[in-house]
Amino acid sequence: xxxxxxFINYHKLERTQRLWAFWLLLYLAAMSVLSFTFxxxxxxxxxxxxxxxxxxxDVRSFCFTVFSAVFCGIHGFLYLHSxxxxxxxxxxxxxxxxxxxxxxxxxxxxxxxPFAAYKLISFVIADVSGQILSRNTALFHLSCSLLLxxxxxxxxxxxxxxxxxxxxxxxxxxxxxxxxxxxxxxxVIFPVELYCRMFFQTFYRSELLLTFKDxxxxxxxxxxxxxxxxxxxxxxxxxxxxxxxxxxLCVCSxxxxxxxxxxxxxxxxxxxxxxxxxxxxIRPLLAVPAALYCGFFLQKSAPDPASYVWLFVGxxxxxxxxxxxxxxxxxxxxxxxxxxxxxxxxxLSLSAAIACIFIFDLFSYDSxxxxxxxxxxxxxxxxxxxxxDTYAAPPEAALQEMHLQGDSLNTAYTWCQSLxxxxxxxxxxxxxxxxxxxxxxxxxxxxxxxxxDPDVLFAFDPVYTSDKYKKGMFPLLSGIGHTAKRNxxxxxxxxxxxxxxxxxxxxxxxxxxxxxxxxxSLSTLQTEFPCGSLTLAYPRTDTGDxxxxxxxxxxxxxxxxxxxxxxxxxIENYMLVSAERFRILENGYRASEALYESEEDLTKxxxxxxxxxFAVNPLLxxxxxxxxxxxxxxxPASGSILEADCALRR
Amino acid sequence: MIHISHLTKTFCSASAxxxxxxxxxxxxxxxxxxxxxxxxxxxxxxxxxxxxxxxxEIFIDGEKLTDTSKVRQMIFYLSNDQYYFPGATPQTMLxxxxxxxxxxxxxxxxxxxxxxxxxxxxxxxxxxxGMKKQVFLIAGICCNAPILLCDEVFDGLDPVVRQSVKNxxxxxxxxxxxxxxxxxxxxxxxxxxxxxxGILHRGGILLxxxxxxLEYGVHKFQCVFSSDEREFLFHALTILRYxxxxxxxxxxxxxxxxxxxxxxxxxxxxxxxxxxxxxxxIFIYETERIGYDIKELVY
Numbered sequence: 001x002x003x004x005x006x007f008i009n010y011h012k013l014e015r016t017q018r019l020w021a022f023w024l025l026l027y028l029a030a031m032s033v034l035s036f037t038f039x040x041x042x043x044x045x046x047x048x049x050x051x052x053x054x055x056x057x058d059v060r061s062f063c064f065t066v067f068s069a070v071f072c073g074i075h076g077f078l079y080l081h082s083x084x085x086x087x088x089x090x091x092x093x094x095x096x097x098x099x100x101x102x103x104x105x106x107x108x109x110x111x112x113x114p115f116a117a118y119k120l121i122s123f124v125i126a127d128v129s130g131q132i133l134s135r136n137t138a139l140f141h142l143s144c145s146l147l148l149x150x151x152x153x154x155x156x157x158x159x160x161x162x163x164x165x166x167x168x169x170x171x172x173x174x175x176x177x178x179x180x181x182x183x184x185x186x187x188v189i190f191p192v193e194l195y196c197r198m199f200f201q202t203f204y205r206s207e208l209l210l211t212f213k214d215x216x217x218x219x220x221x222x223x224x225x226x227x228x229x230x231x232x233x234x235x236x237x238x239x240x241x242x243x244x245x246x247x248x249l250c251v252c253s254x255x256x257x258x259x260x261x262x263x264x265x266x267x268x269x270x271x272x273x274x275x276x277x278x279x280x281x282i283r284p285l286l287a288v289p290a291a292l293y294c295g296f297f298l299q300k301s302a303p304d305p306a307s308y309v310w311l312f313v314g315x316x317x318x319x320x321x322x323x324x325x326x327x328x329x330x331x332x333x334x335x336x337x338x339x340x341x342x343x344x345x346x347x348l349s350l351s352a353a354i355a356c357i358f359i360f361d362l363f364s365y366d367s368x369x370x371x372x373x374x375x376x377x378x379x380x381x382x383x384x385x386x387x388x389d390t391y392a393a394p395p396e397a398a399l400q401e402m403h404l405q406g407d408s409l410n411t412a413y414t415w416c417q418s419l420x421x422x423x424x425x426x427x428x429x430x431x432x433x434x435x436x437x438x439x440x441x442x443x444x445x446x447x448x449x450x451x452x453d454p455d456v457l458f459a460f461d462p463v464y465t466s467d468k469y470k471k472g473m474f475p476l477l478s479g480i481g482h483t484a485k486r487n488x489x490x491x492x493x494x495x496x497x498x499x500x501x502x503x504x505x506x507x508x509x510x511x512x513x514x515x516x517x518x519x520x521s522l523s524t525l526q527t528e529f530p531c532g533s534l535t536l537a538y539p540r541t542d543t544g545d546x547x548x549x550x551x552x553x554x555x556x557x558x559x560x561x562x563x564x565x566x567x568x569x570x571i572e573n574y575m576l577v578s579a580e581r582f583r584i585l586e587n588g589y590r591a592s593e594a595l596y597e598s599e600e601d602l603t604k605x606x607x608x609x610x611x612x613x614f615a616v617n618p619l620l621x622x623x624x625x626x627x628x629x630x631x632x633x634x635x636p637a638s639g640s641i642l643e644a645d646c647a648l649r650r
Numbered sequence: 651m652i653h654i655s656h657l658t659k660t661f662c663s664a665s666a667x668x669x670x671x672x673x674x675x676x677x678x679x680x681x682x683x684x685x686x687x688x689x690x691x692x693x694x695x696x697x698x699x700x701x702x703x704x705x706x707e708i709f710i711d712g713e714k715l716t717d718t719s720k721v722r723q724m725i726f727y728l729s730n731d732q733y734y735f736p737g738a739t740p741q742t743m744l745x746x747x748x749x750x751x752x753x754x755x756x757x758x759x760x761x762x763x764x765x766x767x768x769x770x771x772x773x774x775x776x777x778x779x780g781m782k783k784q785v786f787l788i789a790g791i792c793c794n795a796p797i798l799l800c801d802e803v804f805d806g807l808d809p810v811v812r813q814s815v816k817n818x819x820x821x822x823x824x825x826x827x828x829x830x831x832x833x834x835x836x837x838x839x840x841x842x843x844x845x846x847x848g849i850l851h852r853g854g855i856l857l858x859x860x861x862x863x864l865e866y867g868v869h870k871f872q873c874v875f876s877s878d879e880r881e882f883l884f885h886a887l888t889i890l891r892y893x894x895x896x897x898x899x900x901x902x903x904x905x906x907x908x909x910x911x912x913x914x915x916x917x918x919x920x921x922x923x924x925x926x927x928x929x930x931x932i933f934i935y936e937t938e939r940i941g942y943d944i945k946e947l948v949y
Contacts, residue, residue, distance in 0.1 A: 003718075010750065013745075017735055084733040086700070087695065087700050087729050088732065088733035090699060091695075091699060091725075091729075093725070093750065093751070094722075096717050097717075097718075265701065265702060266695070
């Protein structure tokens, strides 16, 4: 009989012996189909069915894939951890490669058949029930999901096999698998990010770190690809780099697995490491991250953050603990915990050196500023200014939407230069500004500069009053030209009116508002609270892009008044019913302190109140943060009671 | 023929096999003797392809034994504690071996199981240790592989079954090209079975010899003399070993049998007789000759 025939025979025999694993996965797939059916029956949104349930974001697919990879990998190669079993299988008249691939292919089949069945049956159920709007779209999402899940399975499967090959005991292999799944992200990138946040004053975020975080370990790479697929918008072209990386890792890990399987000696069974020469590399790979984590947590809880004693104590503790743990499990002897002192010293030194890089900023992170000619555009977000997400873009969104160019870029750059050049601030700063530099090479560089002095903040006013800044910060300003099918809603925090305007009138109002908003300066924010808001609502909803109206927006207010909108109303103009004062507790809950019902008390209180949603500049015009007022007013027309959460001016 | 050349194997810093050179002839039962830790199992596992030697080569019928060489199909390995599938019966293992060894004789397997009163449908985990060994030995014989590697195969077998197994191996040898290699630490287990013996000691081959060659020209006599004939006997005969208890003299003598008889008769002993040589006695002589106490080597 030829070697190939023997391989085929063994492949079939191996599958027969492991058939119970296949039935288990098939059972799990059947449960997934059931769960899918129940979920689908409760839906009425076609879009949700095609993308979320059949496509990539399907949580069941993700969990099934991860579980199958771990299960098939461990189950298929468990015999390598038993001398009896290994002697039996390795003595068969098959080459090592044939032995490997017999278990390998069966593992893939055990996953692929149930998973494909689950996906196809889900599709058929959704289609038969009439829940799929476009069959082609659904099939496309299904195919993408199958492709990505299969590649994700392969990567995780190969990683599990690697863990089984590297160690001689199952318990140690399980630990190795866990480490291999997450090492790059949680042992390398995460500590770097923690140390950046702790020691670099200007650290906000790093796109490089974020990219590595998502791609540095097998599990995180697969998870990030699945996570980014939402609302059916997953495009292969926009994730091509990650997919190529995934494919390359799959191939490389397979080659490594085959090589190690052939080289793995049978005598390593029941020892901690199957390749003992790896010990000298694994020791520091475990000890250094452990040291850095311990150092970080001890330093974070240290009584004196300026002193680094606790940092180095933590580093020493972490390194010694990880080293000892490795020694004991590797040599199987508790007394060997401090052997290999040279390796321990190396780990300690390396950890301390890494810590010093951050402590002394050896690569000048904090003082780095890209040169002006390399900066294509910038974005700025200042903490404590325009903070309400309903009426302004959240900081992340503002940074993405804002493109300061031309004069505003020059001014912003000069301003940032002065911030970057200032001395490191030891005490709490006045505020901080997050800056995004977009370079000509396509790189995004983020920095957070502390602002020590209000004068420095006000030096930003020329940029604050530029149209590029305001349009990036307030999405409402970009609504000009898109008002045709959308309503404009005015509110003063208590009453709401949908403006009865035609398209030209809406455009005119927004233009006026835009001009006044652009010229709104930082100094105005120190003296005025908003008196109203405008929202350009999405079709058939009352939410959308909002913007605040300040008392100095005379033209806007007059335009609204001309259209019978009481734009200059204040709280005092309302028929006040009661005001209940709450104290904000440390745990975030609130406790009632007083109830005001008399006209005198209410009148007196009303002048100090501002609608909580309008207290958007806690830096420049703060309110009392420790109390809230629940205000009740009566609508004279309908007689209904209107409630509003208010804050007390300081 | 199995030709082993300069085979070395080290585990961590301990040497399991050290420059082993050995030839295992075809169609003969080869006994591999040695104490625990001598390297017997290591040698068999290297031959079976389970372990890789650190250095050295193995040739089987002129072809080098590697991971991918076809000669691996000629070998069946039987370990001291053989693995079987969970819930397996002898039938299950039959199906398996049938597929892996193309020459597997199904009918003979079932017949031999019956001869040894082993139920082919009963689960293996209900069998005793000795019964399991019998099942796998029968499987090893029925797979018709030219080379059968057995590690402590007689361990756990009662004397009756042990003899049956010996008969089985000898019968098999008569029927087809067959080279069983049996590793054991017990000389008496291999008594009357092996044609060729090799002794491993501390990772090295101490000696490797045909039994007939060992037995040739050495005879054991037991005599009773009325007077002390010691001086005469040592002068007239080539005595390898001499033991006297009272008037009873036991000696190992090298030389022609009839000549020895004539010389003994000339001293008018009260009585004398020739006794069969045991394997142990042969080895006592051989190993003492090269400076080892047999009791340190095997027991």
